[in-house]
Amino acid sequence: MTAQDQALREHEEPAGSGEAARAADGSGGAGGPAGRDGRDGRDGEDGRDGQGGQGGRDPFDRDALPAPKGATGALLRSLLAPRRGRVAVAALMLLLQQAAVQAGPLLVAYAIDRAVPALRQGDHGPVVAVAAGYALCALGAGLFQYAFVAASARVNQDVLLDLRGRIFRHAQALSVDFHERYTSGRLISRSTTDVESLRELLSEGLQELVNVVLSFVSISLILLWLDLGIGAVAVASFVPLYLLVRMYRRRASAAFSARSTAIAAVIVKFAETMNGIRPVRAFRRERSNDEVFGALNRRHERRNGDAILEMARYVVGSRLVANTAVAGMVLWGAYRVADGTLALGVLAAAVLYMRRLYDPIDRLGMFLNAYESAAASLEKIAGLLAQRPTVPEPEPEAARELPPRPSGAPGREVVFEGVSFAYRTGGEVLPRFDLTLPAGQTVxxxxxxxxxxSTLAKLLARFYDPSEGRVLLDGVDLRELPSPELRRGVVMVTQEAFLFSGTVAENIAIGRPDATREEVERAAKAIGAHDFIAALPDGYDTDVRKRGGRISAGQRQLVAFARALLADPGVLILDEATSSLDIPGERAVQHAMDTVLHGRTAVVIAHRLSTVEIADRVLVMEDGRIVEDGPPERLIAGDGRFAGLHRAWRESLVG
Ligand SMILES: Nc1ncnc2c1ncn2[C@@H]1O[C@H](COP(=O)(O)OP(=O)(O)OP(=O)(O)O)[C@@H](O)[C@H]1O
Incomplete structure (x- = not known):
């Protein structure tokens, strides 16, 4: 098997294929028959089987998370219900528009059968009335169409705004645990391309469907009223048409599913390559990536071709049915006109109506695709919205506050009481243990x-709840602390020292949003970040994203420390960066760290010897257990693991 074949196989069913497919389809091919991925029998349905991840595969392996039965419909209703009034106005406008459009052929019939004979008698009235009526109907159809578009566009925009907001708020409220498993790519896909496929359905597809349904009902009734026999021919032609639509749906479903898998593979490969551009360059993977990408692209082209062919077959089939019906009607109608049992005008109107009836049938296929796609998207969104935080906020009656910290008191006491922990996706990482960190200690x-x-640190920051036992902050279980209270109590500074878009000052003020500019600057000065910030083009008002390149990794850490200093938490957790800074940079960071750790309980995941030396206490962990615990000097003097580690460190420094 060639590397290319291997790659194609690997991309056959990529994780999150559906989302990627939607991402591409959202850009809109004709009719926007976006990926039916969620419903191709593997993604959607299997996802439900794996509910809760018990006994089956992890539901997060699928793009569609399990949603309770009826959740999709309930979601759609909850989106439309607050806009009930405008939905009703839009529906009324559409009905009136259809009435104005459908009146045309009736007027033609009237003109042929009544107005022309009257004209021959010298009576101009009926012809003028028909002309005026026709003009009025055309004007009315235009106006009602305009009113419908205006009303429905507002409903659509509001619905999409609402839905996107809900996805954002909900995702933001979900626990770290969820985000680690769901990935940001899928979330982006939910709030962009899935929302987009709903927009396509609401703004184009639905109008198409209503037009088709209204046309069918009204034209059938009019034809039956004009002439029972002719009407019956029209209604009978619906049977082959229905069979055709059914067959098309089945075949198109398979074609679009294959297409969505193919485009997903293209997007997954694209994203993977660009996300890993550094190793791609470092290992000279460009050429082999080109080959794989080219092969995936060609496969997508073929699948896309298959889908277009299906659509073409449907269009040809539906036109064949339509033309056969019209031909039959004309033939039979002509004999009856000759017999004198049918008026010529009625036959002309019937033919016009039939043409009008079959015109939108081509577009019905597109509606069906848009519908399937939007249904799959809504199902995925509903699955996401059905997720509950695994680290929930306490109920208001159970919520507690931290006891007041006397000013000058050094931090808060931390107790891990009978704690054990396992990630949802793995075995036990921390076997049961007890640990007390007295207030003010640097560990x-x-x-x-x-x-x-890191797992220990994340339990303390309540990114996760322990599987067993409690984590107490000054005697209060973390589970009883509402988020704002918890964030005042414990702050974690991670290795990445992430900066949000905005200015440097805003980034520091995240630590305490009500801080004044003076307080922000004071924190930066204390940390030793002031000089480099002042040297930036706009000082504290420099946009970190625009000039992000100017802020080095060490400087980013200083900003993160200033943020933590401003937040002034009782407990600070620091995941120290492993990246080697240059010596002056390391010194600056070291000084900043001393400042930020001072006067509070601190837990530092230490990678640097210098950090260990300033600690009051060292915990040595091995396989989830604390195997050594004591002041650094004592451990160094002993002959345990830490003494060995320390020796190795020292030697590496000398080397
Ligand atoms: N989100 C997760 N889901 C499942 N298992 C995890 C997760 N994060 C970590 N683990 C597992 O838990 C164990 C402990 O990981 P942890 O990140 O706490 O180690 P660490 O001591 O901080 O390591 P490092 O120094 O490399 O950061 C590892 O076996 C890891 O595979």
Missing amino acids: AVVGSTGAGK
Whole structure:
């Protein structure tokens, strides 16, 4: 098997294929028959089987998360219900528009059968009336169409705004645990391309469907009223048409599903390559990536061709049915006109109506695609909205506040009481343990990679709740603290030292949004960040994204420390950066760290020797257990793991 074949196989069913497919389809091919991925029998339905991840596969492996039965419909209703009035106005406008449009052929019939004979008698009245009526209907149809578009566009925009807002708020409220498994790519896909496929349905597809349905009902009734026999021919032609639509849906479903998988593979490869552009360059993967991407692209082209062919077959089929029906009607009608049992005008009107009836049938196929796509998207969104935070806010009656911290008191006491922890997707990472960190202590946590240091820190920051036991802050269970109270109590500064879009000052003020500019600057000065910030083009008002390149990794850390200093939490957790800074940079960061750790309880996941030396206490972790615990000097003097680690560190420094 060639590398290319291998890659194609690997991309056959990529994780999150549906979302990627939607991402591409959202850009809109004709009719926008976006990916039916959620409903192709693997994604959507299997997802439900895996509910809760018990006994089956992890539901997060699928693009569509399990949603309770009826959740999709309930979501749509909840979106439309507040806009009931405008939905009704839009529906009324559409009905009136249809009435104005459908009146045309009736007027033609009247003109042929009544107005022309009257004209021959010298009576101009009926012809003038028909002409005026026709003009009025045309004008009315235009006006009602305009009113419908205006009313429905507002409903659509509001619905989409509402839905996107709900997705954002909900996702933001979900726990870290959820985000680690769902990935940001899927979330982006939900709030952009899935919302977009609903927009396509609401703004174009639905109007098309209503037009088709109204046309069918009204034209059938008019034809039956004009002439029972002719009407019956028209109604009979619906049967082959119905069979055709059914067959098309089945075949198109398979074609679009294959197409969505193919485009998903293209997008997944694209995103993967661009996200990993550095290793791609470093390992010279460009050429092999080109080959794989080219092969995936060609496969998508073929699948796209298949889908277009299906659509073409449907269009040809529906026109064949329509023309056969019209031909039959004309033939039979002509004999009856000759017999004198049918008026010529009625036959002309019937033919006009039939043409009008079959015109939108081509577009019905497109509606069906848009519908399937939007249904799949809504199902995925409903699945997302059905997720509940695994780290919930306390009920208002159970919520507690932290006891007041006397000014000058050094931080807060932390107690892990009978705590054990397992990630949802894995086995036990931290076996049951007890640990007390007295207020004001600086604790360095060291250990080999994967030992559980970050996990311990994340439990303290309540990114997760322990599987067993409690984490107490000054005697209060973290689960009883509402978010704002918890964030005042515990702050975690992670390695990445993430900066949000906005100015440097705003980034520091995230620590305490009500801080004044003086307080922000004071924090920056205390940390030793003031000089470099003042040297930026706009000082504290420099936009970190626009000039992001100017802010180095070390400087980003200083900003993150200033943010933490401003927040002034009782407990600070620091995941120290492993990246080696240059010596002056390292010193600056070291100084900043001393400042930010001072006067509070601090837990530092230590990678640097200098950090360990300023700690009051060192915890050495191994396989999720604390294997050594004591002041650094004592541990260094001993002959345990830490003493060994320390020796190795020292030697590496000398080297
Ligand atoms: N989100 C997660 N889901 C499942 N397992 C996880 C998750 N995060 C970490 N683990 C597992 O938990 C164990 C401890 O990981 P942790 O990140 O706490 O180690 P660490 O000591 O901080 O390592 P490092 O120094 O490399 O950051 C590892 O075996 C890891 O594979």
